[in-house]
Amino acid sequence: MGKKRYITFSKMRWLGGGLFLLGALVWLVNFRSAVAVAGEQIPETVDFNWHIRPILSDRCFACHGPDANKRQANLRLDTEAGAFAALDSLGTRFAIVPGNPDASILVQRIFTAHPDSMMPPPDSHLSLSEFEKKLLVRWIQQGARWKQHWAYLAPKRPQVPDAGDWSRNPVDAFVLEKMQAHGLAPAPEAEKDRLLRRLSFVLTGLPPTPEQTRRFLQDEAPDAYERLVDTLLASPAYGERWAMNWLDIARYADTHGYQDDLPRTMWPWRDWVIRAFNSNMPVDQFVRWQLAGDLEPRATRAMLLASAFNRNHKITQEGGVIDEEYRIEYVADRTNTLGKAFLGITLECARCHDHKYDPVTMREYYGTFSFFNQVPEQGFVPNLETPRPYMILSRADLEQELPFLKNHPAFAAGPDSIRQMIMRDSAGIRKTCRLNRGQYDQPEEEVPLATPAAILPFDTTRFAPNRLGLAHWLFAPENPLTARVWVNRLWQEIFGTGIVSTTENFGVQGALPTHPELLDWLAVEFRENGWDQQQILRLLVRSATFRQSSIIVDRHRQLDPENRWLARGPRFRMPYEFIRDNVLASSGLLNPLLGGPPVKPWQPPGIWEELATEKTANSSRGEFTYVADTLPGKIYRRSLYTYQRRTIPPPAHLSFDAPVRDNCEVRRMRSNTPLQALVMLNDQQVLEASRVLAGRLLSDPALPDPMACISRAFERVLTRSPEKRELQELSGFFNTEYQRFQERPDAARQLMAVGRFPQVEARNPAAQAALMLTISLLYNLDEALML
């Protein structure tokens, strides 16, 4: 506290010059001047959505918010009526008196030092900064204008600002306006090779092929870039890349997730997702089939398969559990996933009480819960049983309706049919009760089917009273969230951070959009273009904004270290799947086979054995040993096919912040740790790829000397030619290591013994080992890990 006061006074001294202390105190009490506190300027006009609700929500709603049971003093600040209502029956006392801070009880209570009356109260461990108090005062002074939370109002298409010369499409016009308002100007366009790499990764998760690179760099036509965008969108790798993102959201895994964590078959659903992205299925259909494909009139086999989305949650097989307790967890998981994946709202907060921040009551939570509560399923599923309900995928399905599954060796050699969990509703309606404290064994009153009314009431005259109706409700034009949440996530995947940076939370505790008009424009565009994801992606990647260089000049670093105003191109650490796939692709090892059962590439031995139960106990107790695959058709597949065991995830994925798939996740963290360095330095797969690429380059007759090999390796790994200086440094490194390996030929051979890929007898082992090490160095460069 003392520290804060000191800052305030020193600022005052700085502002007032000759003001003496008494004057300062008078000023403090009168709150009249615009002041800077801790470097922040009180805005000329205080905006409720931007400045005030975030404070009220974070510091006040816990006791004066939507949760009626916890509401104190009968005051609620989350609604306009509540905030301006009289505090007493005489109508003389008001928390907020527009235009009159002195008469507003709220102001008195936030400034008093008396522990019995100060707000927030001491035992809440919450407090308001001086700056926040002044914002509140100024807002009241300016008339206390109330606004609804932006995200709960349906987006309308805003006017596109005047586009400068720089703009290539409306995205740029919106971006430029904000950028300039923050004193920034666009960066120049990125170099062609760097731009190519960036584009290829964001759209397909893979680097461009050498042939694509050569063609694009030579293509001088004005529409070369636009044609490249179309080529990449049409590539099968596009579907895999967006499926990879979707698997996080859908909490996809290859095991059930609790205790013994036995395998499950979900990959046919995953292949349907890849297929759907590759055919650019309209997103409303994509989501509708997944939420309720089984309820579609004349549901096809593909629709049934799509509905498996709802069954990706964990399922327990631990003996002794109480069946209903876990069944309720599964229903809750589906409900929470609906909130996070499609609505960007933390529905789960209303499971045990009314939501503390957002307008979602507990009854509405269970009203939404009831859509997912109709499944004829069990909470406890014995080991080795496929949890009901499931469909049986037979050869006939593959021939007729699901041809994308057909080419798989799994079916060629494997069983005639596989059991794939799907969604179904029971014949009758299971009544849903509100559960006290969210507990399975404490049912309260029965609740009707509902959605949070503040988002959009569920009108049963318009929507069918089931999941199919719910899917239609999501895509109703008045639904304020679905389109925004979707385009925001696409933005995040392309630019690194969403326009709303809290992709998972558009509620009152979420971040505010940096570019609200742009977000709304994109959302309306998306809705009106028939929910065409590729069209939105085209807009984003063809924009001048995306095409900027990502070099950070001093001015950026000072004014916008996080690049929220987009005066430079995106630069962020890629997800692990991109990093590993780059290693496989650039070394030529990548097997581009699409879909099929999960694969088990190399991982350090012994990890499963340390955690799993004893193999001897009972063969039905799950997989004890990780038996790595050996065939090239499996170990060099893209990383989204790597076997995801929930309780023991692949360790490299874990090190690089990949979610463990316990719950729906819409945003990955991007940490930077020493364990990541160890993975990149010592993972056998990186070393093997380095060895294989070194061997190939050294035996390429077109490359006359090591220098040429290094240069080519550089191009393969980083999609650009090395600068002269870089090449010199790398050659110097190569030469040192070459000499050392010449003295130690056994060491060279030992180094090259890594991996399963056949080693062609090296003519010059020392050279190959040195080149291998040089390539491994390239894979560890910051640039190889970054978009």
Added chain:
Amino acid sequence: MEPLNTLNRRTFLHRSAIGIGGLALGALLGKSCTSNSDETGMAGLLPHFAPKAKRVIYLFQSGAPSQFELFDWKPEMRKRHGQELPESVRMGQRLTGMTANQRSFPLIGSRVDFRQYGQSGAWISDLLPHTARIVDDLCIIRSMHTDAINHDPAVTFFQTGHQQPGRPAIGSWLSYGLGSANSNLPAFVVLLSRGKGNIQPLASRVWGSAFLPSIHQGVQFRGGADPVLYLRDPGGLDSLSRRNMLNMLAKLNEQAAREFGDPEIHARVSQYEMAYRMQTSVPDLTDLSDEPDSTFRLYGADAMIPGTYAANALLARRLCERGVRFVQLYHMGWDAHFDLLGMTSRLAKDVDQASAALVTDLKQRGLLDETLVIWGGEFGRTTYGQGTLDENYGRDHHPRCFTIWMAGGGIKPGMVYGETDEFGYNVLENPVDVHDFQATLMHLFGIDHERFVYAYQGRRFRLTDVAGKVVQDILA
């Protein structure tokens, strides 16, 4: 480094709704938040008050040991062996599915003898002769209880404060809040061992960081040649080549940092340097050849075999000496649904000597005062038998009372806390639930568990969820 630190820290604090996120930064940059003096300088937010403990070693007995064969002496049960548990005691409370359908709930008197030890006069069973000798250093809590009745949710609850997955582990919270006191080692280390019992699997999520940055994940150290995953350089690569490579990598990265102006690149360079230091410091740590014979006499001969509980207990002491904040051991196999006496005896033999040795060793080295040692499982076992009362009977899971012990790090020594009824079914006095245990642990680190929060998805999460009281009675 300095300008970078300042910049990142500013943006980090700015971004974080609560500001406490800045604490993580030292760890992110591979720098100690606290240096060796353990003074947290980070924004002065933690600790909230003077800590008693600086480190914790948590000896988790996975599978749930039977309190009736180890700590909670119930002579009355012997007298009533084979008789039905009175319904008035059970009061219709829920049972796990394993025994819920049993027609009968016969009481099982322990066949193990108990004696009183030390000045505290604590009752300890003959299965724990070494633990018996250190009772005056321990605070034995007989009144623990939990909400969970199955292993997966119960372990998850103890370690994360929530039965369902998705919250950070205690060690991750402490790593995040207090950072590491050793810049060459992670702040949170996990060691696993397996006994000859009924093993229940563990999920690595119970040392996961969930929504906290992944640098705060527990790092598993393993027995054998490769103590940390990916730590070992490939065969054929000597240390000079590795160093050459890292030098060149740093040079090219720094060049890129100049070109791109991105401070993250400097951070990457320092992470590679920390990785390199770990390559030396970890094998140095796990190489026990510098321990005198007296160490192995103290911990037992098993301590010479990598991967055993005894070896892990010794490693835990070495990790503590080097400033690692949270060392989490798991010994698996206590789940005695059958073969109660055989299994419990074997597992007790695995852990008894080394657990006691660890406390003694820390005490002799003057480390016990600032090191909290915890011994316990995820729940207790039933007073009634599972299966028929032949030789092979066991005890089912029991959440309503069980025993753990704590020592050092600000805990009152020589104390028995809490009381259970004569059937060992319910807590009679001084109940301690899992959130209370966690709140107390945080308190010992100078942290008010209600104020140590992390904003995620618009909510302030804390280890103790919405509950937990510090157990004042057991504080020294």
